[in-house]
Amino acid sequence: MTQQAHLAAPGIAELEDLARQARAHIVRTIAGAHGGHLGGPLSVIDMLIALYFRVLRVRPDEPTWDDRDRLVLSKGHSSIALYTALAMRGYFPIAELRTFDAIDSRLQGHPDMTITPGVDMSSGSLGLGFSAALGIALGAKAAGKGFTTYAILGDGECNEGIVWEAAHVAPRHGIDNLIAIIDHNKLQQFGWRGASATDRLPAYTGTQLVDRWSAFGWRVLEMDGHDMSSILTTLEQARAVRGVPVAIVAHTVKGKGVSFMENDFTWHARVPNPQEAAAALAELEPAGGGGS
């Protein structure tokens, strides 16, 4: 049972369309809020849509249901992507996205489990969410609960020592109810200088992330983080693994879906001006093809 009975499981094409709508919400929200992040949310959103609409056992009308699957967005600065997925899935009205980052809003710059329905763990200081996700998985095992905990990390986030503290100890406890998804978009906020100031190098290249997670005793899978079939197949494979924790290295593109934002580190947290926002939305909402 991977979804609610009352919700017809969306097919691949529907998921792709939901993700396209989500991207438009993200761009519109960040432009409207004059703040927030874009690059990371656009790289992670396909996975969040797949998780919330096809994979997670959750009840949007009962967000604190004891046996729900947990999702911890450890790369908390991509909060707008999580909020968008939650709103579209029915946790709160989509119109509430307009309050993002505003005073008194339930939708804070970084996820706050104390105020936002559907947020299973506060996060924002990088690496911490993953550590808490390990604790959730450990607690679920100790309590004999069958739910799965998903933690989504950035590849840059894997610079943090606490990530490897948690990664090291998980296999010692026989954790196999925790799935780490690393959004490997190959760009950080600033990153390492390459040939020039605008050429930024990632912390991990080639198979480095795969090798590191493997070395820590995790079963490592790879997927195309923008391909719904790849995402669904890999998550299903991950859930079937027993005895060891699973890390999925998701190959993604920072800024995915908006041509002029893709693979450009400056869009990590840049706010589009009205012309840029209009251009982005024109790509995401082709005439007659959408809007929401």
Next chain:
Amino acid sequence: MTLAPGKALRFVWGEELAELAKRDPRIVVLDGDLGSSTGAYIFEEAHPDRFFQMGIAEQNLLGAAAGMATVGFVPFVSTFACFSVARALDSIRVLIAQPKLNVKITGGYAGLLASMTGKTHLMWDDVAIMRSMAYMTVVAPADDNEARQAIRAIVDYHGPVYLRLTRSDSPTLFGPDYRFVLGDSVVVREGSDLTVFSTGVHTTRVYEAAELLAADGIDVHLVHVPTIKPLDEEGIVTAARRTGFVVTSEEHTIIGGLGGAVAETLSDRYPVPVKRIGLADTFGESGSDAALLDKYGISSEKTASAIKARFLDWKKNA
């Protein structure tokens, strides 16, 4: 007058948790590979399936405890104060305090006496740090009897708690009739000349100091403050009003600990002269307990002298 010997609070902690866990299945212990020192080994022996060895990795130790709390457990973290408060501060702040999660953070080996380890392990700004953190409750029991009751009380309380514990054997101050109430201060000794506030195991030294001063003709009104946050403001004001002159004494830096808390409260509510004594604004060093207590000025005798000097100075200028 010397107090009767008592049990080190670290062992009391392990024993009491093991006992409570027989009746309360929510209690778990997460260890940062110091269980043989902190007393957590007692819990592991009694409840191996509820003892989680997290290795030498304190940021994750505190982070994982937060996650376990969200599933309904009451996690107690076993490590030294220097590692929980200093090394894992971000985990505490973001994952425990901000979401108000039900994690009990143990600061073992806190203060001046940490078994000849030196300045890396001597943590005496822990109360200042934890007290200034929103949503955090800070408790420092004086003896074995109070520690057992404090542990029971913080299990019953839902929310983040910092429990300050010490390594060395310490005397027993309270009798069998004593009742600890979270958030209350307690008058340990009635007196009329000056009011002294103290906290933690150090209260046993201040009690002995007060007895020494009594022989000297100085009558100390001694108030023990086991819950430093939330502070028993009424109790503090009442005790200050009684004598009009206050000294705070603690095994902690005089910056921001109990002395800071008392001074803040009295300056707002009942301004009287307040003198803070305790550990200086410096780091520590290795040494035997006796040598450290003497050199850093918080033995019973040194405490008596320090209180007396402040009192006579005040009397002279009053």
